[in-house]
Amino acid sequence: MRGNNNFITPYHVLTSHERFPLTRESSTSSRKVSRRAFIGTGAAIALAGCSGNSGGSQESQSTTVGSADSNELADKVTLYTWGGSYAEARRNSIKKVFEEETGVTVEINEFANDWDAISKQRAGGGDIDVIQPTQNGLYTGISEELILPLREKNFDNLDLLKDKFDPKKASYDPGDGFHHVPVEVGATGTVHNTEQMDRPMEWKDLYTEQTKGKISQPNFGFSGYGAIAIAAIEAGIDITKLNENTDSKMEKVWSRLEEMNDSVFQYYSSNAEMGKMLLNESALGGGYFYARARSYQQEGAPIEYRIPEDGAPLWAGTTAIAKGTERRYTAEKLLDYSLREDVQRLYFEEFPYVPTTKMDPVPEPVKDNHLYHNLDRAKMAHIPTVFENQEQWQRKFQEVIRS
Known part of the structure; x- marks a missing residue:
């Protein structure tokens, strides 16, 4: 049975437990911020032409509480995040702590995928801060100038990040400085019905006569570039080096x-869609994400998530x-x-x-994640190369899955 071409087109194509007592006097990397401005002794804040403006007017010489130039906290801040359990975890961690300690209201709005979120920004953004x-x-x-660079002077906790996740060194954060703080990493691993098929040790083990027509994979636009990245790994390609001999590597990807x-x-095209197929057993396996697989497993579904021995796309x-x-x-x-x-800790x-x-x-739940113990197997696709070729690869992807 040939693959269904039901997918989300990337928007680019669419032009396509202890609380740390946080005080300003603390010498530690974790510090509390009050609603009042913290003005360093003798410090004069001059941020002319700050890119925080949406365009048009110049910033005034004076600032109000919470304005783009202000060194004071605003009354509220809006967080635009993934829905479901992701958003709920945010409500019970960063929202809870930030509101309790600063008095700032954290308003959380949800999106379905990256492209929904960025498309809203392209259309004007609305009331989105984070x-x-x-x-x-x-x-x-970042490439479309929809994301602001971060000002390092306003961060006390960057040294808590592991060196491998330094945002200044991330290939997916182009330009000068840095534009993001990494929260977590995950991977598209194998998921399979433990009652209907044997555990796949490698990606190729998903495809048997028994499972033919019962495998579902993430589409091109999904985190880590879905089936494209999976096909590359199955073809033995190091996806971190897609920028080298790109054309010859992609020929192998299309063949696979x-x-x-x-x-x-x-x-x-969505986690919920794959989850439904796993639960009704129209899909016996495929590429999926740990948190969703875990939630279904906890409800009694015969589902297991693994990081294959031949690797997995990291996001x-x-x-x-x-x-x-x-x-x-x-x-x-x-x-x-x-x-x-x-x-x-609250979040994880x-x-x-x-x-x-x-x-x-x-936290103990993290230890149950197969990725935590096999992070060395997971690799991130070379995002600049994917971005440069995205429109062409999307067209080719459609051709292949319709064939």
């Missing part, structure tokens, strides 16, 4: 995708600041708070992906 895309949406948002297509009956959950915000300073402090260990107790900070020990 946005949480994966690396795909972040790269495109054609072979996969004989077993794949659906390229899903990063990021937090960034939307261009046009009037509350840039407050947004930056929210990002900084999100790195604190007490906030991280509910949403057990792999933390980007040096937190040790990690």
Whole structure:
């Protein structure tokens, strides 16, 4: 059975437990911010031409509480994030702590995928201060000047990040400085029905006569570039080096995708869609994400998530600041708070992906994530190369899955 061409087109194509006592006097990296401005002794803040404006008017010489130039916290800050359990974990961690300690209201709005979020920004953004895309949406948002650079002077907790997750070194954060704080990393691993098929040790083990027409894979626009990245891994390609000999590598990818297509009956466009297929057993396996698989498993579904021995596409959950915000300073402090260990523990107790900070020990639910123990197997596709070729590859992807 040939693959269904049901997919979301990337918007670019669419032009396509301890609380740390946080005080300003503290010498530690974790500090509390009050509603009043913290003005360094003798410091004069001059941010002429700040890119936090949405365009048009110049910033005035004076600032009001919470304005883009202000060194004071605003009354509220809006966070635009993924829905479902992701948003709920945010409500019970960063929202809870930030509101309690600063008095700032954190308003959380939800989106379905990166492209929904960035498309809203393209249309004017609305009341968005902080946005949480994966690396795909972040790269495109930065490239289209929809994301503001972060001002390091307003961060106290960056040193809590592991060196490998330094935002200044991320290939998906182009340009000068840095534009994001990484929250967690996850991977598209294998998921399978433990009652209907044997555990797949490698990706190719998903495709058998028994499972033909009962495998579903994420579409092109999904985190980590879905079936494209999976096909590359199955073809033995190091997806971190897609920028080298790109054309010859992609020929192997398309060839492998054609072979996969004989077993794949659906390229899903949302986590909920894949979850429904797993629960009704129209799909016996495919590529999926840990948090969703875990939730179904806890409800009694015979589902298991694994990181295959031949690797998995890695994705990063990021937090960034939307261009046009009037509350840039407050947004930056929210990002900084999100790195604190007490906030991280609350978050990862509910949403057990792999933390980007040096937190040790990690919450028990994180230890149950197969990725946590096999992070070395997961690789992130070379995002600049994917971005440069996205329109062409999307067309080719459609051709292959329709064949």
